[in-house]
Amino acid sequence: MTNAVDTADVADAAAEYDVVVVGAGPVGENVADRARAAGLTTAVVENELIGGECSYWACMPSKALLRPVTARADARRVPGLRQSVRGPLDVAEVFAHRDYYASNWKDDGQVSWLESIGVDIHRGRGRLAGPGTVAVEAPSGERYTLTARHAVAVCTGSRAVVPDLPGAAGANPWTSREATSSGKVPGRLVVVGGGVVAVEMATAWQALGSRVTVLVRGKGLLAKMEPFAGELIAEALTEAGATVRTGTSVAAVERREGGSGPVTVVLDGGERIEADEILFATGRAPRTDDIGLDTVGLKPGSWLKVDETCRVEGNDWLYAVGDVNHRALMTHEGKYQARVAGAAIAARAKGEPLDTARWGAHSATADHAAVPQVVFTDPEAAAVGLTLAQAEAAGHRVRAVDYDMASVSGSGLYADGYRGRARMVVDLDRETVLGATFVGPGVAELLHSATVAVAGEVPIPRLWHAVPAYPTISEVWLRLLETYRG
């Protein structure tokens, strides 16, 4: 039996649910899952593909493009193996692998999951139409209304921003969508931006055969992380053949009308760079411009400010979960918020008490204190919690403890000539870890140990008893503790 709702049925019946979720990306799906698990009747409204940006144009395809790149780089650092992996990537096979991980841009698998948990799917654009009400515009143009008895959750995510520069919009530029789904390798690719999308996509396309130029207007890459992360990644990108230019702003973009053929990027000082494609990796905007925010007294196009239960401030029925609330724009963090919001919606619906204390079951505390992020470049960068600069700015009395990851036995075994660095930021008053950053090959899987330490506020004296296995890269923990002890 399918739960996909026939709009004709809905027009006849009053479509009323306990919870209506607008936007069925990873976050909306998980709000729906938690609401259903609590026994609430639930519908999602989705106007594109169930699974959202992450499944089709972000996390999954980008990581599928990057995995062969980092695996090859790792193999090239292992004596006895490196000569077997000297050749180029098999681009056709990489694309096929990427297409598989993007489910060939079909959402049947996600639909089956929602159906299996009893969530109704409404295909179409959802717009708020006053408190507790969502107007749906089906692809056929038919319009109908859904009413939510307890909550509406806006999970409409974000879209890429193309800066308002002369010629940019008309130049048919790549955004994260094209950078993750293109089936053609441009000969020359200019990447504008120095954030996560920029460094991951520069890494992938350089390895796939493009000549990549990264234009960063700031001082370095990955400005939100510890400075050494961007420095090591810039060094590696340069060694891979890419050009990384910092302190460089784009003034205009020129391309023949219709947006085909070579593209010319005009820099602030007048210099012109020619390329085959230009990727704007310049951040995100909330998908809230056309969701009826004005009908409930909110400003269209704004990020939605929420409390710790992800309820929009000033409402008792409206929640905003995932990218759209701008707390931490990552899938795992949005899904965490979905678990918290789903539990809060259920508790409120049943009149049960909420635990909104710090680290309580109904408080998305980790959004402030322990957001983990892995940048899947070569080398990888993995960080959780506060950087030194953020901790100092927040008024903590802290000490940064640094260690050269190359000096860990496990690192040397992992890769010949290992290059990497680790930093632990210690709260000197509480003797706990406020943040940790690791940069180097193979550090992605190290990160959760740090997340447990930060979210668990594990005292440093107890961390000495968390013994890392020998000889793994995780022994960097022991070295950091020894360095801290002095």
Ligand SMILES: Cc1cc2nc3c(=O)[nH]c(=O)nc-3n(C[C@H](O)[C@H](O)[C@H](O)COP(=O)(O)OP(=O)(O)OC[C@H]3O[C@@H](n4cnc5c(N)ncnc54)[C@H](O)[C@@H]3O)c2cc1C
């Ligand atoms: C290139 C790239 C790589 C990334 N890699 C990672 C990664 O490795 N790890 C990670 O954790 N995060 C990653 N992210 C971030 C991640 O993709 C987002 O944080 C995540 O997709 C947010 O999920 P969401 O459900 O909030 O929004 P989205 O995934 O954007 O989903 C929102 C959904 O709402 C639908 N929608 C919008 N408006 C309406 C409407 N009015 N009516 C009906 N439906 C609507 C959309 O069609 C969409 O399906 C990456 C992002 C990019 C751009």
Ligand SMILES: NC(=O)c1ccc[n+]([C@@H]2O[C@H](COP(=O)([O-])OP(=O)(O)OC[C@H]3O[C@@H](n4cnc5c(N)ncnc54)[C@H](O)[C@@H]3O)[C@@H](O)[C@H]2O)c1
């Ligand atoms: N592995 C991951 O977890 C992962 C991967 C990709 C994206 N994401 C998430 O997706 C979100 C979007 O990533 P992003 O890289 O697009 O955004 P970002 O905010 O991380 O970086 C945007 C970059 O563009 C620059 N920029 C902004 N406007 C500009 C302009 N007009 N001209 C030149 N440069 C400009 C900024 O200075 C910054 O360097 C991030 O929040 C990120 O966390 C996560």
